[in-house]
Amino acid sequence: MKKVSCIFIVDDDPITVFGIKKMLKSVASCDDLQIFQNGYEAFEAIKYRQANGKAIPEVIFLDINMPIMDGWDFLDELIALDVKEQIIINMITSSIDPLDYEKWNCVKERCPHLLSFKNKPIFKIEANDLGFMDIAS
Secondary structure: OEEOOOEEEEOOOHHHHHHHHHHHOOOEEOOOEEEEOOHHHHHHHHHHHHHOOOOOOOEEEEEOOOOOOOHHHHHHHHHHOOOOOOOEEEEEEOOOOHHHHHHHHHHHHHOOOEEEEEEOOOOOOOHHHHOOOOOOO
16 A cells, blocks of 8 residues: 555546545545545645645546536646745546647646546556555566
8 A cells, every 4th residue: 555645636527526536545645634525625725735845646536527616727837836845736627628639748848746647437446556666567
């Protein structure tokens, strides 16, 4: 089992949040798992943690379509914030619009963090979704 110090789940869908939490239990242990309903709440939490010397999330599961601040706006704000640590960001969406995937490719090029793109529903979380490489024993 992999140890992750802090994980944020940023999604306004309680079923998706429940599923991610359940799947995480099989691949990682985390004492600091935070849930946010929109990007604004998550971004404010990162700013607060950074200002107070607390650990920022190592891994974020980020929905694209949310109220108040969506995943794209969250990423724009996060990129502008001077975060030294590299964050693993798993963008998740129920959108079937190919423009979302194209936009992700553009954002990925200018983002200092590791971005992946996943369609909902998510059926499995793997070690590489948390920044760990699977190594055969």
